[in-house]
Amino acid sequence: MLDQRTAQTFVELADTLVIGFDVIDLLQTLAERCVDLLDVDAAGILLADPRGSLTLVAASTEQARLLELFQLQDEEGPCLDCYQSGRMVACSDLTAQPQQWPRFAAAAHEAGFASVQAFPLRLRDQVLGAMNMFSATAGLPSPHSTSVAQALADVATIGITHERTLRQHQLVTEQLQHALNSRIVIEQASGMLAERGQISIAEAFALMRTHARNHNRKLSVVARQVINQDGIVAELLDPAPS
């Protein structure tokens, strides 16, 4: 049985999948909802750049140490294994010995996490990336949580490729590059806004995200405005009292 919160999330995600939607907004919403829905403490979505690395495109929080964990997985970790095998990969206790990924496990433990799971973003025989979830408590998720998580990962795949039946590898390449580049635009804008306002990157990201939500705009559109227009920078850094 689908509980009401889960059902609401899928309705919300379906609403995002309208014409002209931005894949980054969808993936960002997805990462945040994973945390609400699945009793995990952090979530992130990594896409495989055909150039040769796993790249983070959305995260539930912009906490620096968490980002480092995602980055580390370009070399070792559950996300990389999940991407390479195309299967769910979990570690129920990051302190148990011996560890499959010693460097990753140590860093994750240091950041306050005790268990981790990764779900593949799979399009038939192709794996596009993985969705990664971290929990502060040890243990494995219930079969119910696991199936909800995989369903959310499937929504991410549909969002990236626009359709489940996409046959051509070529179109996947086009969409994937678009998603990866949108994330870079957002990073560049976060840097500019952080410097203009002398705030942290995380604060800058949060300001843009909130503004995009409140004004019903795409995050990548707001990011481009931050880079090209001074007006929005002033508005973001000093919002008029409402």
Next chain:
Amino acid sequence: MDKQRSAAVWAAINDHARADGGPVSIDTVCLVCARTLRAQGVSVALNDRLMGYEPVCASGPGAYRLMDLHVTLGEGPGRDALADDRPVLVGDLTDDGTRRRWPMFAPAAVQAGVRAIFVFPLLLGVISLGVLEISRAQRGWLTPQESADALVFADAALLVQVQRLASPDDAGEPKELRWGTVERWSPVHQATGMVAVQSGTDVSAAFARLRAYAFAEERSLLEVARDVVARRLRFAPDRNGPD
């Protein structure tokens, strides 16, 4: 996703330039790309504010002809890729969908002996400099491996162009190009945005400046970027490097 393959493409570009005795140029990238991907022609056109599409390099007469068509007809996959900032991949220029999309360009390109064309933007976030066009005489798609290689060639072309824009006559340019897979990680792009504000330049000049600094200091770009994000390193609003 294959790091070794990606590194092999960079090595092939650098080897070719070394054999020529010069720094890596946009011509090097086009020629090595044509050879690696068994292309009929490879060309690079830049994002020109006035014309929208400015040819700068072609591996041979066939590639030149394709750019000429883009300029003359005002349409084509190269222009679309520039306008939309995304790859435009066409496996068969004679199919109906393609003919409808570019009613003038598609038949003219076929007439010129081209059957497939794959365009990759020179793109890094808002740094959008132009396109790399790869054409073939036979129809058919690039394999996933070939697409991955093409993306690396587009990165190389972007890098050459960023460096050329930043210092048109700088004799101290690095002779080798290296991207490194980590350079697409977040702190590099965040630092690029911060440096653009600090030095009062646009984003591509800021990216070039970060790279030049990392090169001069013999440090990785990611390390330097982390210092900028942590505010341990600032760039002054002049051209002489950090404070």
